[in-house]
Amino acid sequence: MLKVIMEYLSKKVVCFGGGTGLPAVLSGLKQNPWLELSAIVNMFDSGGSSGELRDRFGILPPGDVLKCLLALSKHEQGAREILLKRIENKKYSGHTGGNVLLLGFEKVFGNHADAIDALGQLLSIQGKVIPVTHEQSTLCAEYQDGTIYKSETNVDDGIKEGKVLRRLFLEPEVMASKEALESIHSADVICIGPGSFYTSIMSNFLPKKIKKTIAKSKAKIIFISNLLTESVGMKDYCTDKFITIVEKYIGRKVDIVIFNKSLPNKDVLNRYALEHKYPVIIGKNSKSDSRFIFADLWTDSNIARHDSLKLANLISGLISQKNK
Amino acid sequence: MLKVIMEYLSKKVVCFGGGTGLPAVLSGLKQNPWLELSAIVNMFDSGGSSGELRDRFGILPPGDVLKCLLALSKHEQGAREILLKRIENKKYSGHTGGNVLLLGFEKVFGNHADAIDALGQLLSIQGKVIPVTHEQSTLCAEYQDGTIYKSETNVDDGIKEGKVLRRLFLEPEVMASKEALESIHSADVICIGPGSFYTSIMSNFLPKKIKKTIAKSKAKIIFISNLLTESVGMKDYCTDKFITIVEKYIGRKVDIVIFNKSLPNKDVLNRYALEHKYPVIIGKNSKSDSRFIFADLWTDSNIARHDSLKLANLISGLISQKNK
Numbered sequence: 001m002l003k004v005i006m007e008y009l010s011k012k013v014v015c016f017g018g019g020t021g022l023p024a025v026l027s028g029l030k031q032n033p034w035l036e037l038s039a040i041v042n043m044f045d046s047g048g049s050s051g052e053l054r055d056r057f058g059i060l061p062p063g064d065v066l067k068c069l070l071a072l073s074k075h076e077q078g079a080r081e082i083l084l085k086r087i088e089n090k091k092y093s094g095h096t097g098g099n100v101l102l103l104g105f106e107k108v109f110g111n112h113a114d115a116i117d118a119l120g121q122l123l124s125i126q127g128k129v130i131p132v133t134h135e136q137s138t139l140c141a142e143y144q145d146g147t148i149y150k151s152e153t154n155v156d157d158g159i160k161e162g163k164v165l166r167r168l169f170l171e172p173e174v175m176a177s178k179e180a181l182e183s184i185h186s187a188d189v190i191c192i193g194p195g196s197f198y199t200s201i202m203s204n205f206l207p208k209k210i211k212k213t214i215a216k217s218k219a220k221i222i223f224i225s226n227l228l229t230e231s232v233g234m235k236d237y238c239t240d241k242f243i244t245i246v247e248k249y250i251g252r253k254v255d256i257v258i259f260n261k262s263l264p265n266k267d268v269l270n271r272y273a274l275e276h277k278y279p280v281i282i283g284k285n286s287k288s289d290s291r292f293i294f295a296d297l298w299t300d301s302n303i304a305r306h307d308s309l310k311l312a313n314l315i316s317g318l319i320s321q322k323n324k
Numbered sequence: 325m326l327k328v329i330m331e332y333l334s335k336k337v338v339c340f341g342g343g344t345g346l347p348a349v350l351s352g353l354k355q356n357p358w359l360e361l362s363a364i365v366n367m368f369d370s371g372g373s374s375g376e377l378r379d380r381f382g383i384l385p386p387g388d389v390l391k392c393l394l395a396l397s398k399h400e401q402g403a404r405e406i407l408l409k410r411i412e413n414k415k416y417s418g419h420t421g422g423n424v425l426l427l428g429f430e431k432v433f434g435n436h437a438d439a440i441d442a443l444g445q446l447l448s449i450q451g452k453v454i455p456v457t458h459e460q461s462t463l464c465a466e467y468q469d470g471t472i473y474k475s476e477t478n479v480d481d482g483i484k485e486g487k488v489l490r491r492l493f494l495e496p497e498v499m500a501s502k503e504a505l506e507s508i509h510s511a512d513v514i515c516i517g518p519g520s521f522y523t524s525i526m527s528n529f530l531p532k533k534i535k536k537t538i539a540k541s542k543a544k545i546i547f548i549s550n551l552l553t554e555s556v557g558m559k560d561y562c563t564d565k566f567i568t569i570v571e572k573y574i575g576r577k578v579d580i581v582i583f584n585k586s587l588p589n590k591d592v593l594n595r596y597a598l599e600h601k602y603p604v605i606i607g608k609n610s611k612s613d614s615r616f617i618f619a620d621l622w623t624d625s626n627i628a629r630h631d632s633l634k635l636a637n638l639i640s641g642l643i644s645q646k647n648k
Contacts, residue, residue, distance in 0.1 A: 078402020087442045089433060097446035104428020109413060118411045122421035 009034040011188040011319050014219070018042050018064055018200020023071035024305060025191060025224070028312025030072050030126040035316070037127030038183040039068040042204050044139040044152050044170070050099060051153070064200075065116055065129055066098040073123035113179075130183055133207040135174035139199060142167040143233075152199050159198070159233035160276075168198055168206065176207040184213045189319050192246060192254070193224040194306055197234070205249040215251030222315060223254045227297075227304045228277040235276060239292075240283025256318055257289070260297040260306070268302045277304070293318070333358040335512040335643050338543070342366050342388055342524020347395035348629060349515060349548070352636025354396050354450040359640070361451030362507040363392040366528050368463040368476050368494070374423060375477070388524075389440055389453055390422040397447035437503075454507055457531040459498035463523060466491040467557075476523050483522070483557035484600075492522055492530065500531040508537045513643050516570060516578070517548040518630055521558065529573040539575030546639060547578045551621075551628045552601040559600065563616075564607025580642055581613070584621040584630070592626045601628070617642070 013035050015025055026039055041064045045051055050063030066083065073079045083098030092100065098119075105115035116129055141155040142148045143163035149155050150171065159165060184190065195201050205211050214221075223246055229237050243254055263269060263279055272278070286292060295314055299307040337359050339349055350363055365388045369375055374387030390407065397403045407422030416424065422443075429439035440453055465479040466472045467487035473479050474495065483489060508514065519525045529535050538545075547570055553561050567578055587593060587603055596602070610616060619638055623631040 075402055075405050078399055079406055081399050081448075082403055082406065082446050085446050085448070087445050089438055089442060091433065091438075097442070100432055100442065101425055101428060104425060104430075104432045106428075107431040108424055108428045109415065114413055114415075118413060118421070118424065121411050122406050122409050124405075124409070 009320060010036070012036045012038070012183070012186055013189045013191060013315075013319065014038045014040060014183050014187040015191045016040050016201055016204045017191070017193050017224075018195035018204075020067070020305060021194030021200070021224075021226070022064070023067045024194070024308045025311060025315070026068055026071040026127070027076065028308035028310075029315060031309075031312065032316045033126075035127075035319070037072065038187075039072065039127065039129050040132050040180050040183065040204060041065050041068055041129055042200055043131050043133055044137060044199075044203055052095070063099060065131065066096065066102060066119075068129045069116070069119055069123055069125055070098070072120075072125035072127045072129065074126060075123060079123050113177075128179075128183070130179045131177055132180050132204050132210065133174045134177050135207075137170040137172055137174040137207075139203050139206075140169050140171050141165050141198065142169070152203075156196065156199050156230075160231040162232035164233050165198060168202055170203075170206045174207050176210045176213075180207075181209055181213050184210070184217055184219075187217060187219040189315075190214065190217065190219045190221045191224060191315060192221065192250070194226045196230060197226065197237075197242070197245075202245070202249050211249065211251045217252070220255045220319070221250070221252065222256045222258060222318060224258045224306070224311070225260065225280055227260050227280065227306065228272055229280055231276045235278065238281045238283035239286040242280070243283075243286070255291060257286070257292045258297070258311070258314065258318075259286075259292055259294050261294040262296040262298050264298055264302065271302075272304060333644060334360070336360045336362070336507070336510055337513045337515060337639075337643065338362045338364060338507050338511040339515045340364050340525055340528045341515070341517050341548075342519035342528075344391070344629060345518030345524070345548075345550070346388070347391045348518070348632045349635060349639070350392055350395040350451070351400065352632035352634075353639060355633070355636065356640045357450075359451075359643070361396065362511075363396065363451065363453050364456050364504050364507065364528060365389050365392055365453055366524055367455050367457055368461060368523075368527055376419070387423060389455065390420070390426060390443075392453045393440070393443055393447055393449055394422070396444075396449035396451045396453065398450060399447060403447050437501075452503075452507070454503045455501055456504050456528050456534065457498045458501050459531075461494040461496055461498045461531075463527050463530075464493050464495050465489050465522065466493070476527075480520065480523050480554075484555040486556035488557050489522055492526055494527075494530045498531050500534045500537075504531075505533055505537050508534070508541055508543075511541060511543040513639075514538065514541065514543045514545045515548060515639060516545065516574070518550045520554060521550065521561075521566070521569075526569070526573050535573065535575045541576070544579045544643070545574070545576065546580045546582060546642060548582045548630070548635070549584065549604055551584050551603065551630065552596055553604055555600045559602065562605040562607035563610040566604070567607075567610070579615060581610070581616045582621070582635070582638065582642075583610075583616055583618050585618040586620040586622050588622055588626065595626075596628060 045063050085097050086094045105118050106112045139152045140150045144166045149158040297306050299305045369387050409421050410418045430436045463476045464474045468490045473482040621630050623629045
C-alpha cells in the first residue's frame with residue numbers, strides 16, 4: 001500500500017520556462033519532496049552579463065542556468081546573497097559571481113555540463129538543471145513584415161517595436177541535449193511557462209528532436225499562462241492564441257492551462273500599461289475550455305510575478321489527480 | 325571628540341597564522357567594526373586538495389586563503405555550507421567547491437590576487453586576505469641531524485618523526501607580495517598565531533622583506549601561543565623557546581603574549597597525548613615576564629581550538645590600551 005502511495009505521489013516533472021518565471025515555479029516545487037524535478041534551460045541568451053560572457057569566451061550563457069540552480073538550492077537564500085553579487089574587476093565589470101563561477105568551472109572541468117553539475121552539488125539542488133542543447137546557436141525571428149532579427153535581445157526588441165512574429169528559428173540548427181530528451185521521454189508531467197513567451201519558452205522547443213519527443217510523450221502537459229502580455233507586438237494575444245502557438249511548437253495538445261484570475265490594483269496595472277503590458281485576456285474558445293484552471297496567482301506585491309508557493313501547490317495538486 | 329574616539333578605536337590589524345587557528349582569530353575579530361583586518365596567508369601548502377590543485381595546475385594553493393575568506397565573510401555560515409562541500413566529478417574527486425572556485429576564478433581573471441579579491445567581494449568579507457607572496461616556492465626544513473625535508477607536509481612529518489628543526493627555508497627564495505609589505509608597514513597591531521608553528525606561522529616570515537618590514541614596524545606585536553605542542557620533535561618547546569624563535573624570525577621583540585591558562589579534562593588531554601601533543605608549558609623566563617596575559621581561552625569543546633569570541637575580545641581590549 002505504501003508503495004502504491006509512493007508511486008502515486010512520486011512524479012517526474014520537467015519544467016520549461018525562463019527569466020524569473022521558471023525559478024518561481026522551481027522554487028515552489030522543490031518543496032514537494034515527492035517530485036523529481038528537471039528544469040530544461042534555454043541556451044540562447046544574448047543580453048546582459050550572460051550574453052557578454054558568451055560573446056567573450058564562447059561559452060554557453062550561464063544566466064538562466066544560474067537562476068534555476070539557485071531556485072532549486074537547499075541553501076537558496078545564502079546562495080543568492082553570494083552568487084548574485086556582482087564582481088568589480090578592472091577587466092570584468094559587473095558580472096554576477098555565479099556567472100563568473102560557472103565560467104571558471106567550465107574552464108576547470110572542460111565542459112559546461114560538468115560545470116553545472118558541480119555547482120548543483122555545491123548548492124545541494126533538489127532536482128536537475130539541464131541545458132536544452134550543448135551546442136551554440138543564435139535565436140532569430142522572422143516578422144510578418146518580412147524582416148529578420150537575430151539574437152535573443154533583438155528578437156525581443158522586434159516585438160517591442162510592434163512587429164508581429166511569424167517564425168522563430170535557430171541559426172545554426174542544433175541538436176537537443178541527450179539529457180533533455182531523456183528527461184522529456186521519462187516525464188510524468190511537463191510544465192510550460194511562465195516566462196518570455198517566444199525568447200524564453202518557445203525557443204526551448206526549437207533544437208532538433210525536442211518537439212518530436214514531446215509530441216510522443218504520455219506526460220500530462222500543463223501550460224502556465226503569463227500574467228501579462230509582452231509589449232506592442234503581442235498586444236492582441238489572448239489565451240486562444242497562446243495555446244494554439246504552444247501546441248504548434250510542441251506538436252501535441254496541452255492538457256491543463258493554469259490561468260491567473262486576480263489582478264493587482266489599477267496603479268500597478270497602469271504602470272505596466274506604460275510598457276505596453278496588459279493582463280492576458282481569455283479568448284473566445286477558452287471560455288468553454290474544460291482544461292482551464294483559474295486561480296489567484298499574482299504574488300502579493302506590485303511586481304508581475306506568480307506566487308511561487310501557490311503555483312507549486314496548485315501544480316502538485318493537479319499532478320496527483322488521477323485523470324487528466 | 326568623536327574623531328578622537330574613532331582614531332583611538334580604529335586600528336589596522338595584521339594577522340599571521342594558519343590552519344584553523346587564524347580563521348578562529350579572524351572570525352572573532354571581524355565582529356569588531358572598528359578594526360581594519362588583513363590576514364596574511366601562507367602560500368606553501370602542499371597537502372590535501374589544496375596541494376593537489378597546486379601540483380596539477382601550477383596555481384598557488386587555495387586552502388588557507390579559502391578558510392580565511394570564509395572566516396571574514398558576512399555570510400560565513402551559508403558560505404561554508406556551499407564552499408566547503410566537496411565536488412564529485414570523474415576527473416576531480418573530492419576537492420572543496422571553494423578551492424575549485426578559486427582555481428576557476430584564477431583561470432578567468434588570469435592571476436590569483438584578482439581571484440581572491442573576487443571571491444572576497446562575493447562573500448562580503450570584512451577585511452582583506454593577502455597572499456604572503458605571489459611566487460611559487462617550496463617550504464623546506466633542515467633538522468639537527470643534518471637531513472633536509474622538502475614540502476610543507478614533509479616538514480611536518482619530520483617533526484612528527486621526532487626530528488628537531490634547525491632551519492626553515494624556501495626553495496627558491498621568493499619576494500613578499502607588495503600588499504603584504506604595505507599592510508605590515510601601516511599596521512597598528514600585528515597578531516602572530518595560533519597555527520602550526522613552523523609550517524603555518526614561521527613560514528610566513530621567510531619571503532624576502534617580510535622580516536625587515538616587521539622589524540622596522542612600530543606596531544604592537546601580539547603573539548598568541550598555541551594550546552598544545554606539535555608532536556615529538558617539539559616536545560620540549562616551552563613559551564621561552566617559542567618566543568625566542570618568533571623574535572628571531574621577525575627580528576623584533578614581541579610586545580604581548582597571550583597564553584591559555586585553562587585546560588580541558590584529562591580524557592581530552594590523554595587523547596591528544598596519544599598524538600604527542602601536550603599543553604604548552606610556561607618557561608622559566610616567562611614566569612616573570614610582564615608581557616604575558618593569561619586567559620581562559622580553550623573553546624568549550626573537546627577540540628584544541630581557541631574560543632574565537634573570547635580571543636577576539638581579549639585582543640580588541642589589548643589593542644585599545646594606550647600603553648604597550
